[in-house]
Amino acid sequence: MDIYDQKKRSEIMSKISSKNTAPEVIIRKILHSMGYRFRLHQKNLPGTPDIVLKRHQKIVLVNGCFWHGHENCKRSKLPETNKDKWEAKIQKNKLRDEHNLAELKVMGWDVLVIWQCQLRDREKLMEQISSFMTNE
Numbered sequence: 001m002d003i004y005d006q007k008k009r010s011e012i013m014s015k016i017s018s019k020n021t022a023p024e025v026i027i028r029k030i031l032h033s034m035g036y037r038f039r040l041h042q043k044n045l046p047g048t049p050d051i052v053l054k055r056h057q058k059i060v061l062v063n064g065c066f067w068h069g070h071e072n073c074k075r076s077k078l079p080e081t082n083k084d085k086w087e088a089k090i091q092k093n094k095l096r097d098e099h100n101l102a103e104l105k106v107m108g109w110d111v112l113v114i115w116q117c118q119l120r121d122r123e124k125l126m127e128q129i130s131s132f133m134t135n136e
């Protein structure tokens with residue numbers, strides 16, 4: 001059983017999904033330390049991408065494992081209460097993500113998706129970001 005009632009659970013979950021989440025801040029700091037300049041939450045691009053490096057035609061998306069339905073990840077485990085509802089919601093998010101990603105690519109953007117669970121290995125993360133940024 002979920003220890004929270006439905007309303008409280010939704011409230012908690014919506015807080016988790018809000019902008020300027022800790023994982024995004026971590027990625028921003030890494031990019032910053034590498035000397036890159038970027039803009040945040042560009043509303044004029046599909047899906048309002050988290051981090052936009054315009055000069056490089058690159059975008060970094062930081063996905064929460066739960067909300068974006070990270071496959072085979074234990075952080076994306078759905079609450080037992082209202083599981084069907086959550087499943088439908090997450091599925092909808094995933095479709096939207098795919099759609100936005102496809103559109104960004106058509107527009108000529110190079111996109112890196114970083115999952116929340118990848119933030120645990122900071123060294124690997126920095127390597128990944130640096131190779132994405134230097135790969136033309």
Ligand SMILES: [Zn+2]
Pocket residue numbers: 065070073074075076115116117118
């Ligand atoms: Zn994950």
